[in-house]
Amino acid sequence: AQSVTQPDIHITVSEGASLELRCNYSYGATPYLFWYVQSPGQGLQLLLKYFSGDTLVQGIKGFEAEFKRSQSSFNLRKPSVHWSDAAEYFCAVGAASGYSTLTFGKGTMLLVSP
């Protein structure tokens, strides 16, 4: 069975500082990997996704993520955080074949300090 671990429940970053949110996955075959963001009072919005090819993927809002197969990781990064980035971030994994549902991590809440 597939699973996702987000080790950090909360992270606080100063505005303008860089950000890295960690995600580790467990899946027996080639996974689809996703990052979603949930702003307060909203549903989830897709930031970026990865299946194959270049292991560094670019997403919306200036986010990027790097797939490292040897570490089973798909960490999300942003070079300079803005106050509007304060939200909850979810990593998710899906199967690469057949009908696919996503398995989500428990989320990381990002707080941005002035």
Added chain:
Amino acid sequence: DVKVTQSSRYLVKRTGEKVFLECVQDMDHENMFWYRQDPGLGLRLIYFSYDVKMKEKGDIPEGYSVSREKKERFSLILESASTNQTSMYLCASSFFQSSYNSPLHFGNGTRLTVT
């Protein structure tokens, strides 16, 4: 732009009541999903449907049922609400079978409180 609309933003129900949570999508998506979101537990899949009148159990189906009579509408039913079903419920839809080519589009959620 895809719109997934959940009929209620906040709902308060009493223990033992039958509760209906409604979700409508406007993009002719094949697949629809109900997730439950709880602090510290993330999103957990309750049920999903890949076609009209079809349904599949997710990870936590106990105490819930679903109905999909029309392609655009997917209802979550709590037959007899209990306090441990107090939660945020998120509906989502997607077009293709493959999750990569068709990411999930989420509604804004229904926060259900059972007293």
